[in-house]
Amino acid sequence: MSTSSFTAVVDRMPALRREVAADPGAHRVLTGERPTGPLHLGHLAGSIVERVRLQRSGVQVLVVLADYQVITDRENAGRVRDHVRGAVLDLLAAGLDPDRTTIFTHSAVPALNQLMLPFLSLVTEAELHRNPTVKAEHRASGRALSGLLLTYPVHQAADILCCRADLVPVGKDNLPHVELTRVIARRFAERYAPVFVAPEPMVTDSPEVPGLDGRKMSKSYGNAVELGATAEETAALIRRTRTDAERRITYDPVARPGVAGLLSAAAFCTGRTPDDIAAEIGDGGSARLKRFTAEAVNAGLAGHRARRAELAAEPGLAESVLARGNATANALAGATLAEVRTAMGMDYRDLTSGAVSPARCAGR
Structure with missing residues (x-):
């Protein structure tokens, strides 16, 4: 994203914050973590505190623990199950309330991941290669560019659009992802139907806490x-x-x-x-x-x-929070996928009443 584009987003923030404050319940935020390891002080300062503030203001908050995205730049998922459970505990301890905030995992929401297919048809390979996060993660990995890493921005677009989020809290590095999500929403409307509202980036005032050695905390x-x-x-x-x-x-x-x-x-x-x-x-x-x-x-x-x-110390607490969150996310993503299929002419539910028995299909 260019400096002028970032400046325009920052200039938009005072008006956007007034709009959210005037009717917080009308807005839905999608944010999340890639559970590659335990959450740390940088997560708390840079994003978790802001999520708690939005929740308390009355905004609908959804947090995706992007377990599938763990393997975008590494060979295996490692201790992802432990990291997901730990993330849930940290989010709750920080003040997120599962009665008001939905916490879910990528892998538990099939409809979200199915949205990747039509969305991929709306972007070019060149656009994906230009994404700064893709380039940075590829350099840091020291490995060949995988298809999953290349399409990482589209997966993030599916995260956002599957639950119809209209706000995405971001830092400067993440703005290109929201920009591509807006492109996908617009192109889907042009090609099929206006199913999605283009989400707005919300640049937060959260402090950036570097690692103890001055590099990015990792x-x-x-x-x-x-x-x-x-x-x-x-x-x-x-x-x-x-x-x-x-x-x-x-x-x-x-x-x-x-x-x-x-x-x-x-x-x-x-x-x-x-x-x-x-x-x-x-x-x-x-x-x-x-x-x-x-x-x-x-x-x-x-x-x-x-x-x-x-x-x-509460047995099964983290698992029950995830089960509730996954159920909510599945309902939202399922409804979105159904509307996408209808817009694309791929909704076959009206044919089920005329289903033919297996015997007749076999010619008997």
């Missing part, structure tokens, strides 16, 4: 503070973070990424600014910074972790 980098980790595990991870030899602590993400990553984590968990914390630590050096950060993060996550432990 389990694969070993720089992520897991929401479900113990206080001891968190402190040990922070102590291992590489910083530099300069004693005076300053916030400089470019020149001092490790120091900046620690300051950012502490800032999010205390509600302060990185510069303010850096000024307080002053000449205390990396050792004091790491102690401060460990105490701040553990204190900031203590309530979440206590709630998570209580939820984890």
